[in-house]
Amino acid sequence: MEHKPVEALRGVAEVHEFSQGFLSRRERLERWAEVLERQPKRRLRSLGEIEFTPEDKRPELRSDESPITVAFEDPVLRAAGLRSDKLGDAVEFFDLSDRAAHRLLCSCMNGWSMEAGTTARKVHRLANPDHRLMLFTAAGVLAAAPTVFYLLT
Numbered sequence: 494m495e496h497k498p499v500e501a502l503r504g505v506a507e508v509h510e511f512s513q514g515f516l517s518r519r520e521r522l523e524r525w526a527e528v529l530e531r532q533p534k535r536r537l538r539s540l541g542e543i544e545f546t547p548e549d550k551r552p553e554l555r556s557d558e559s560p561i562t563v564a565f566e567d568p569v570l571r572a573a574g575l576r577s578d579k580l581g582d583a584v585e586f587f588d589l590s591d592r593a594a595h596r597l598l599c600s601c602m603n604g605w606s607m608e609a610g611t612t613a614r615k616v617h618r619l620a621n622p623d624h625r626l627m628l629f630t631a632a633g634v635l636a637a638a639p640t641v642f643y644l645l646t
């Protein structure tokens with residue numbers, strides 16, 4: 494790979510410079526999901542049993558070919574501030590709760606291997622939490638429908 498100063502690149506390409514923090518939380522999560530969706534059948538490795546790792550060591554957890562690795566491979570997410578493919582950096586960058594990180598990345602929730610497309614859907618749900626509320630509301634309405642129909646007949 495050849496490295497050139499930005500000034501040299503301006504003559505041959507349209508250069509956009511981004512400062513850290515230019516993406517909102519939702520945009521960062523959506524970007525991660527998009528990167529995962531590029532290879533939906535790609536096999537990824539989960540992080541091994543996060544809950545059994547001492548709390549002070551969890552930020553250093555990583556795995557080759559994890560969903561975090563896929564995010565870190567993306568130049569846009571790195572430019573936005575993703576520092577590494579370690580759990581602690583992902584939790585901080587994507588503003589994930591411990592519970593969300595565990596559900597998304599742990600081997601006890603996903604097995605030792607997962608598909609990128611499946612993980613992308615989970616990341617989309619994190620980016621769009623209102624969507625889950627709509628599903629619960631719709632499920633409640635559908636569950637109540639037979640009762641309402643019975644009462645009306």
